[in-house]
Amino acid sequence: MRPIIDIDHVSKRYGSGTVALNDVSLQIEEGEILALLGPNGAGKTTLISIICGLVVPSGGTVRVGGHDIGRDWRAARKLIGLVPQEVALEPFESVIDCVRFTRGLYGEPPDDAYIEQLLRSLALWDKREAKTRELSGGMKRRVLIAKALSHRPKVLFLDEPTAGVDVTLRREMWQVVRQLRAEGVTIILTTHYLEEAEDMADRIGVINRGELLLVRSKDALMGEFGKKRLTVSLSEPLAALPAELAGRGLVLSADGRELGYDYDTRAERTGIAHLLAELAGLGLAVRDVSTKQSSLEEIFMSLVEEETV
Numbered sequence: 001m002r003p004i005i006d007i008d009h010v011s012k013r014y015g016s017g018t019v020a021l022n023d024v025s026l027q028i029e030e031g032e033i034l035a036l037l038g039p040n041g042a043g044k045t046t047l048i049s050i051i052c053g054l055v056v057p058s059g060g061t062v063r064v065g066g067h068d069i070g071r072d073w074r075a076a077r078k079l080i081g082l083v084p085q086e087v088a089l090e091p092f093e094s095v096i097d098c099v100r101f102t103r104g105l106y107g108e109p110p111d112d113a114y115i116e117q118l119l120r121s122l123a124l125w126d127k128r129e130a131k132t133r134e135l136s137g138g139m140k141r142r143v144l145i146a147k148a149l150s151h152r153p154k155v156l157f158l159d160e161p162t163a164g165v166d167v168t169l170r171r172e173m174w175q176v177v178r179q180l181r182a183e184g185v186t187i188i189l190t191t192h193y194l195e196e197a198e199d200m201a202d203r204i205g206v207i208n209r210g211e212l213l214l215v216r217s218k219d220a221l222m223g224e225f226g227k228k229r230l231t232v233s234l235s236e237p238l239a240a241l242p243a244e245l246a247g248r249g250l251v252l253s254a255d256g257r258e259l260g261y262d263y264d265t266r267a268e269r270t271g272i273a274h275l276l277a278e279l280a281g282l283g284l285a286v287r288d289v290s291t292k293q294s295s296l297e298e299i300f301m302s303l304v305e306e307e308t309v
C-alpha cells in the first residue's frame with residue numbers, strides 16, 4: 001500500500017546555519033499512530049512544519065497522499081490538520097464560528113451537520129455558543145482539535161498536545177485520539193510523556209540532533225531493546241554476593257536484601273530457573289520474586305545517550 005506520507009531524504013538548514021534535519025526519510029502508513037520522540041531541539045517540530053508546508057526544506061521531497069508539498073501544496077494541505085503546541089484562539093469568537101471559519105479557510109463549503117458531529121464528538125456541542133475566552137484550558141485544546149479537523153483531514157498532527165495539561169485532561173485527549181484513529185485518521189504526534197507514546201502509538205520514531213535514529217513498531221522496539229529485570233527478595237540479607245554467583249551479572253542491593261538480574265526477553269533460556277535452583281542450593285531462602293520490563297523511557301534514554309557518547 002502506498003504510504004499516506006512519504007518523506008524522502010529531507011534536510012533543513014535554517015538561515016542561522018543550524019542543521020535541524022539531516023537526510024530524514026520516513027514513510028507513514030494510513031491509519032497508524034506514529035509518535036515522534038526526541039530531546040528538545042531534536043528537529044521534531046521542524047519535520048512536522050515541513051510536512052505541513054510551514055517551513056521550506058533545504059533538500060529532499062515530501063508527498064502527502066501522493067501530492068508533492070511544494071508543487072502541489074494545495075492538495076497536500078487539504079489532507080492535513082495541525083494542532084499546534086501553543087493555544088491561540090480569537091477570544092471573542094464563539095466556538096462554532098471559530099471552527100466554521102477554519103473550515104472556510106480551507107476553501108470547503110459550509111457543512112453544519114459535520115461541524116455538529118465534530119463538536120459533539122469532542123464534547124464541545126454544549127459550549128458551541130460560548131466565546132473561546134470563557135473556556136477552560138482543556139476545552140480550548142479541544143477547540144484546536146476541532147479546528148484542525150474542520151476540513152476532514154486524513155492526517156492529524158499533534159505537536160505536544162498534552163504539554164502542561166493535567167492528568168484527567170490528558171486522558172480525555174487520548175480518548176479523542178483513539179476515537180479518531182478508529183475513524184481511520186492517521187495521527188502523528190510528538191510528546192515528552194513517554195508513557196503516553198508507549199500506551200498510544202503503533203510505531204515510534206526517535207529523532208536526535210536532526211537524524212532519525214530509528215522507526216519501529218512499538219512492540220518490536222520494546223522487544224528488541226527492552227530488557228527484563230528479575231528481582232529476587234531474600235529472606236535474610238547478604239553481606240556480599242557469594243563467590244559461587246560471581247560473574248553472572250547479578251547485582252546485590254545496598255541493604256543486601258535483593259538480587260537484581262537483567263535478562264534478554266528474546267533468549268531461549270533466560271537462566272532464571274537455573275539461578276533460582278542455585279540460590280536454593282546455596283541455602284538462600286527466597287521471600288519473593290518479581291520482574292519488570294524496561295519502559296519506553298529507559299529504552300529512549302539509552303538510545304539517545306548512546307548517540308551522544
Ligand SMILES: Nc1ncnc2c1ncn2[C@@H]1O[C@H](COP(=O)(O)OP(=O)(O)OP(=O)(O)O)[C@@H](O)[C@H]1O
Nearest residue numbers: 014016018020038039040041042043044045046047
Ligand atoms: N526558525 C528557526 N530559525 C533557526 N533555527 C531554528 C528555527 N526553528 C528551529 N530552529 C533550530 O532547529 C533545531 C530543531 O528545532 P525544533 O524546534 O525542530 O526541535 P524540536 O525537536 O521540536 O524541539 P522541542 O522538543 O524543544 O520542541 C534547534 O536547534 C532549533 O534551535
